[in-house]
Amino acid sequence: MPDREIEINGGVVVYEFVGPEDGEIVVLTPGGRFGKDAGGLHELADALADGGKRVLLWDRPNCGKSDVQLYGRSESHMRAETLGLMLQALGVEQVIAAGGSGGARDSIIFAMRWPRLVRKLALWSIVGGTFSTMSLAQVYVLDELRVVRAKGIEGVLEMSGAAGGWADAIAANPRNRDRLLALGSEQFERVMNRWLDAFVPKPNEPIPGVSDWEFEQIKVPTLIIRGGEKDYDHPKRTSMEVHALIEGSRLIEPPWPEDAWERAVAASLAGTGDLFGPWVKAAPVLLEFFAEP
Structure with a gap:
């Protein structure tokens, strides 16, 4: 599908849909300041679309082809606000929010700020801990x-x-x-x-900029893919902390090798692979979770 544009809070946001028009919408959000065309994202979007979902890929503010915007409590809070306003403008009543790395943080805050727009939440490669x-x-x-x-x-x-x-x-x-x-x-x-x-580590913030008590706002079914054993950017401990804080959430083993992130970083730097390349391996477990009542 071709790129589309919509103005939110005085800035243009670029987005596209992948998959059948009658499919349930899944918002797929990556990390970093990477846009929707970063390697690995479309592969996961296509796999979810093959499972009947309609995937919304978007260039968050300061990412890809969208306009730069700087406001809000944090960059992730700004992006969560942008997503909520964009979905309202598009007439979308409810979505499944799915994201990895910084996209997991964006999705968590989105679910907190716009609870009526979220039916389910899927998270992986969650950033947290002092080093990360x-x-x-x-x-x-x-x-x-x-x-x-x-x-x-x-x-x-x-x-x-x-x-x-x-x-x-x-x-x-x-x-x-x-x-x-x-x-x-x-x-x-x-x-x-x-x-x-x-990004100043605090004892009551399992992920950057979000306090323990805020997690009680998340009431939707939530799937969390555990962080890798040696993934210092997305620690195993952080995924377990988030699991403990979201009531009723489910924590599962990663569908990729324990060192998948480290391998992907090396491959990306060498030009032999994509940073988000391993994520397509999550498609089967995500679709299974999405299909549950």
Whole structure:
């Protein structure tokens, strides 16, 4: 299906549907600042579509071809707000929210903020713990703060990164240059300072920016795929903590090898594979969960 566009909160969001028009909608959300066309995503979307689902793939703000947006308590809270408003604008009454890595965090917050829009929740590769959380502070915020303080917003325009950067956002969508310039150095720094708080490890936050008590808001059937034994970016412990905090959730063994993430990172860096390539292996367990009453 061709890309579609919709304006949400003054910014364009790019999205597409994959699968039969009469299928139940599954919103599939990846991690990083990666867009919907990142390698591995369409393979999983196609597998879910073959199972009768209609998959919504979307470029979250600051990802892919969508417009840059900077507001909210954290970047994930902003994305969750965007998704809820987008689904309302599209006339979608309810979805299954599914996501991995940063997309798991986005999906969790979406389910908390828009409970009436969510029928089920599926999560994997959940970020948490000291190393993972502090690593993300570096990936998403600390370099931005260093650059904007040293070179202003003009320096930010030139930033690129392994998880997606502002120069990448401009290359995919030239409007983003003017949007960032209009935002300005002072406001960009202000937002980054606020977003940084989510990545300061806190004892009562199993995932960045979300406190223990907030998980009681999730009342829908939830499937959690356990983190790999040596996956330091998405620790086994964090998936178990989230399972303990979401009442009635189900924790299952990963359908990929314990070191699948490490292998995928190496393959992606070497140009021999995709970061999200292993995710298609989850299609059978996801479809089974989706089909349950």
